[in-house]
Amino acid sequence: MRTGPKGKPFLEWCAENGKRGERLANEFREELPTELTKASNYKAKWKCLKCKHVWRAEMNSRTKSERPKGCPKCAHNAPASKTKNFLAWCEKKGELGKKLSREYVDKDKPPTAVTYASHYRALWKCGRCSHEWRTRVADRTKSVRPTGCPECNPPGTNRYTKKRERVD
Numbered sequence: 001m002r003t004g005p006k007g008k009p010f011l012e013w014c015a016e017n018g019k020r021g022e023r024l025a026n027e028f029r030e031e032l033p034t035e036l037t038k039a040s041n042y043k044a045k046w047k048c049l050k051c052k053h054v055w056r057a058e059m060n061s062r063t064k065s066e067r068p069k070g071c072p073k074c075a076h077n078a079p080a081s082k083t084k085n086f087l088a089w090c091e092k093k094g095e096l097g098k099k100l101s102r103e104y105v106d107k108d109k110p111p112t113a114v115t116y117a118s119h120y121r122a123l124w125k126c127g128r129c130s131h132e133w134r135t136r137v138a139d140r141t142k143s144v145r146p147t148g149c150p151e152c153n154p155p156g157t158n159r160y161t162k163k164r165e166r167v168d
């Protein structure tokens with residue numbers, strides 16, 4: 001069990017953090033929370049109180065004070081707001097954000113009406129070859145293997161891996 005420098009037991013931390021702590025304690029799905037600290041790197045199991053989704057995430061990713069992670073499923077479905085939307089996300093992401101906000105050409109939904117984690121299939125226009133295609137916003141913004149223009153990155157190359165979409 002990792003304790004780390006901030007070795008406060010998870011449950012103790014929960015008790016001191018009001019409604020947020022209460023929610024995390026209720027979403028926690030492990031047997032022995034007393035042995036885990038709030039800053040642990042341990043990937044614990046959580047169950048969302050809202051949508052019942054079960055996922056694993058490091059303890060510290062949920063308890064940290066800056067931009068803690070919540071349920072990934074709820075994040076996909078979250079409505080965009082003034083401060084939480086695709087454009088605001090782009091503005092914080094330097095060159096990558098500039099490129100993505102330039103390539104976002106969807107007319108049905110402005111970039112402020114979707115979130116960076118949205119599953120909405122937006123219309124994009126490649127800055128290099130001008131090809132237009134549709135893909136989920138989340139597929140372009142994810143940190144692991146984001147997708148790019150299918151013309152510039154044809155299937156079979158390493159940079160763009162096209163997978164058949166599963167209908168679920």
Ligand SMILES: [Zn+2]
Nearest residue numbers: 048051071074
């Ligand atoms: Zn959820």
Ligand SMILES: [Zn+2]
Nearest residue numbers: 126129149152
């Ligand atoms: Zn292209």
